[in-house]
Amino acid sequence: xxxxxxxxxxxxxxxxxxxxxxxxxxxxxxxxxxxxxxxxxxxxxxxxxxxxxxxxxxxxxxxxxxxxxxxxxxxxxxxxxxxxxxxxxxxxxxxxxxxxxxxxxxxxxxxxxxxxxxxxxxxxxxxxxxxxxxxxxxxxxxxxxxxxxxxxxxxxxxxxxxxxxxxxxxxxxxxxxxxxxxxxxxxxxxxxxxxxxxxxxxxxxxxxxxxxxxxxxxxxxxxxxxxxxxxxxxxxxxxxxxxxxxxxxxxxxxxxxxxxxxxxxxxxxxxxxxxxxxxxxxxxxxxxxxxxxxxxxxxxxxxxxxxxxxxxxxxxxxxxxxxxxxxxxxxxxxxxxxxxxxxxxxxxxxxxxxxxxxxxxxxxxxxxxxxxxxxxxxxxxxxxxxxxxxxxxxxxxxxxxxxxxxxxxxxxxxxxxxxxxxxxxxxxxxxxxxxxxxxxxxxxxxxxxxxxxxxxxxxxxxxxxxxxxxxxxxxxxxxxxxxxxxxxxxxxxxxxxxxxxxxxxxxxxxxxxxxxxxxxxxxxxxxxxxxxxxxxxxxxxxxxxxxxxxxxxxxxxxxxxxxxxxxxxxxxxxxxxxxxxxxxxxxxxxxxxxxxxxxxxxxxxxxxxxxxxxxxxxxxxxxxxxxxxxxxxxxxxxxxxxxxxxxxxxxxxxxxxxxxxxxxxxxxxxxxxxxxxxxxxxxxxxxxxxxxxxxxxxxxxxxxxxxxxxxxxxxxxxxxxxxxxxxxxxxxxxxxxxxxxxxxxxxxxx
Numbered sequence: 152x153x154x155x156x157x158x159x160x161x162x163x164x165x166x167x168x169x170x171x172x173x174x175x176x177x178x179x180x181x182x183x184x185x186x187x188x189x190x191x192x193x194x195x196x197x198x199x200x201x202x203x204x205x206x207x208x209x210x211x212x213x214x215x216x217x218x219x220x221x222x223x224x225x226x227x228x229x230x231x232x233x234x235x236x237x238x239x240x241x242x243x244x245x246x247x248x249x250x251x252x253x254x255x256x257x258x259x260x261x262x263x264x265x266x267x268x269x270x271x272x273x274x275x276x277x278x279x280x281x282x283x284x285x286x287x288x289x290x291x292x293x294x295x296x297x298x299x300x301x302x303x304x305x306x307x308x309x310x311x312x313x314x315x316x317x318x319x320x321x322x323x324x325x326x327x328x329x330x331x332x333x334x335x336x337x338x339x340x341x342x343x344x345x346x347x348x349x350x351x352x353x354x355x356x357x358x359x360x361x362x363x364x365x366x367x368x369x370x371x372x373x374x375x376x377x378x379x380x381x382x383x384x385x386x387x388x389x390x391x392x393x394x395x396x397x398x399x400x401x402x403x404x405x406x407x408x409x410x411x412x413x414x415x416x417x418x419x420x421x422x423x424x425x426x427x428x429x430x431x432x433x434x435x436x437x438x439x440x441x442x443x444x445x446x447x448x449x450x451x452x453x454x455x456x457x458x459x460x461x462x463x464x465x466x467x468x469x470x471x472x473x474x475x476x477x478x479x480x481x482x483x484x485x486x487x488x489x490x491x492x493x494x495x496x497x498x499x500x501x502x503x504x505x506x507x508x509x510x511x512x513x514x515x516x517x518x519x520x521x522x523x524x525x526x527x528x529x530x531x532x533x534x535x536x537x538x539x540x541x542x543x544x545x546x547x548x549x550x551x552x553x554x555x556x557x558x559x560x561x562x563x564x565x566x567x568x569x570x571x572x573x574x575x576x577x578x579x580x581x582x583x584x585x586x587x588x589x590x591x592x593x594x595x596x597x598x599x600x601x602x603x604x605x606x607x608x609x610x611x612x613x614x615x616x617x618x619x620x621x622x623x624x625x626x627x628x629x630x631x632x633x634x635x636x637x638x639x640x641x642x643x644x645x646x647x648x649x650x651x652x653x654x655x656x657x658x659x660x661x662x663x664x665x666x667x668x669x670x671x672x673x674x675x676x677x678x679x680x681x682x683x684x685x686x687x688x689x690x691x692x693x694x695x696x697x698x699x700x701x702x703x704x705x706x707x708x709x710x711x712x713x714x715x716x717x718x719x720x721x722x723x724x725x726x727x728x729x730x731x732x733x734x735x736x737x738x739x740x741x742x743x744x745x746x747x748x749x750x751x752x753x754x755x756x757x758x759x760x761x762x763x764x765x766x767x768x769x770x771x772x773x774x775x776x777x778x779x780x781x782x783x784x785x786x787x788x789x790x791x792x793x794x795x796x797x798x799x800x801x802x803x804x805x806x807x808x809x810x811x812x813x814x815x816x817x818x819x820x821x822x823x824x825x826x827x828x829x830x831x832x833x834x835x836x837x838x839x840x841x842x843x844x845x846x847x848x849x850x851x852x853x854x855x856x857x858x859x860x861x862x863x864x865x866x867x868x869x870x871x872x873x874x875x876x877x878x879x880x881x882x883x884x885x886x887x888x889x890x891x892x893x894x895x896x897x898x899x900x901x
Contacts, residue, residue, distance in 0.1 A: 473577035541636035651817035699809035
């Protein structure tokens with residue numbers, strides 16, 4: 152051994168270098184002849200430690216590096232990893248961050264099995280073994296959450312296989328379903344639902360098989376309750392068929408014992424006896440255009456071909472791969488978000504699943520503050536446009552499957568955050584990850600806006616959408632941006648209210664601007680107001696709902712209640728709520744497109760409001776609470792508003808009065824005025840032509856020769872009889888008339 156450095160009283164002191172037998176070297180601080188303080192110790196085999204020493208022992212905090220590239224950084228005790236630290240393997244893409252005890256993973260920690268971090272375990276360790284509670288996310292996207300023992304799923308837990316649409320919740324033994332549990336298979340999608348109908352087994356499992364007693368609920372509505380042997384209905388059981396008939400007796404390997412040739416596959420579903428409950432392999436597939444390939448298999452296919460066109464050819468494969476990992480990492484959360492927003496505005500569903508519409512997608516974008524990223528919702532529609540018809544770009548009836556929802560998020564993440572990661576790779580992965588971290592994760596499922604904030608109010612308000620969409624399209628104008636589709640700007644919205652005579656003392660122009668600016672970051676810039684921003688139908692409709700609450704006064708409520716009471720209605724609350732039970736945006740399944748069905752104010756609206764009895768009948772159903780307020784008297788009006796139930800009914804009354812009596816009525820009047828102006832213009836044009844003919848006739852008469860008696864000589868070719876002057880035609884014949892057919896306007900002369 153040799154030493155280079157300072158000494159005090161013959162002992163190593165201060166900074167120095169010590170060389171040991173065998174080739175080990177220490178360089179750092181010494182105290183009283185011992186390694187003490189910061190230093191670096193290098194072993195002859197290449198292992199190196201940099202950190203704190205206490206009396207010749209590695210202590211507190213340090214960094215170990217190995218010749219193969221492995222590294223550990225964290226707390227150390229007596230030369231052993233102990234406390235919190237991070238280890239990264241140099242030969243395999245494995246890393247661990249968490250707690251250590253005596254050099255082993257022990258306590259809470261996370262171990263990653265690939266560089267991308269898409270395959271990981273997060274939970275409890277006991278001396279390098281997964282034991283306790285933890286979450287295991289596999290590279291395929293499969294996810295297990297529950298108890299572990301000896302590195303295997305053991306105890307209670309839930310496993311989700313994404314691409315085969317299976318889920319198991321229950322007991323596990325040595326990594327296999329064993330004990331009581333629930334296994335669900337999703338079979339096929341039904342009209343009006345994003346998620347498929349399900350087959351579900353609830354009962355005993357043995358080594359991954361349905362074995363023992365259990366119930367099987369078929370997607371068709373049939374149900375079997377009885378004994379099972381190795382995935383077969385075997386023993387005593389009861390089968391309830393989908394038509395309600397019941398057989399109760401003995402089963403032998405999926406056959407009814409009394410009818411051995413009768414196979415129990417009468418529910419038009421796949422035979423489940425061959426379905427194993429062990430984990431299959433699946434993933435999400437991101438492709439570069441139709442027919443693309445993926446290394447991960449396929450279930451949800453996401454086409455990002457137009458995005459990949461901006462990347463060099465050599466980088467595209469890696470961009471696809473990393474984008475798959477990014478989506479898989481968040482797929483469970485995104486499914487939950489999709490389910491949440493696709494149910495907004497619905498009262499019920501046949502299978503509690505829904506298909507997302509553009510209206511609900513807009514609400515998601517606004518909740519997650521996408522419109523605060525220098526893009527309006529209209530801009531986002533143009534970015535995501537894959538339509539051939541410009542008028543469909545901003546349609547609220549467009550439907551989005553889950554794969555399209557995910558595709559849209561990838562595209563929007565690129566357009567929002569591309570500039571931040573333009574010189575880095577993988578760009579799409581980083582853009583999508585930032586979108587999830589900064590926009591979606593903190594804000595999703597926190598409903599803002601007046602339309603979907605209350606479920607009952609949303610269901611009721613959606614019944615007015617069909618007519619409002621018709622009016623919205625009528626007031627839209629071609630956009631200045633390609634593809635020049637019809638859009639509406641904020642100033643157009645303000646002008647529309649003025650044209651419909653809805654601007655008054657209660658609803659002033661200033662208040663309308665405040666409504667439009669409520670959740671729009673670009674309306675006000677200091678003292679300046681910018682009304683050039685485009686609004687989509689969701690913003691249009693929510694602005695109308697806000698306007699309704701300002702426009703309708705207590706006096707209007709009282710007058711409307713009086714009119715309703717004079718109609719002799721029963722004022723049943725059930726009648727009043729009928730309109731709220733309508734399903735929003737019902738779907739035309741033959742075309743695959745969502746269309747508005749019968750709504751409270753939909754259908755033949757012009758005909759309905761052309762008949763006073765129809766109006767009165769509609770008022771009878773929609774003004775129960777108004778009558779209640781009227782009966783209670785004006786003194787109790789304010790007290791009724793303070794109660795939650797009365798507030799809800801009051802809100803519905805205000806919405807009804809504003810839309811039916813004012814907004815729709817004003818639009819109808821404006822249409823009549825426009826038609827009248829058109830008729831008058833046509834009539835004036837015809838009259839102008841007749842007057843021109845009259846002037847030409849008088850000019851000809853003045854030039855004709857006369858006889859001795861002063862009479863004009865008529866050419867022989869003229870028809871004998873009294874001449875018909877143009878003046879008489881104008882006086883007697885040019886009377887315009889309009890057809891009584893309310894569906895068309897016909898101009899004629901009689």
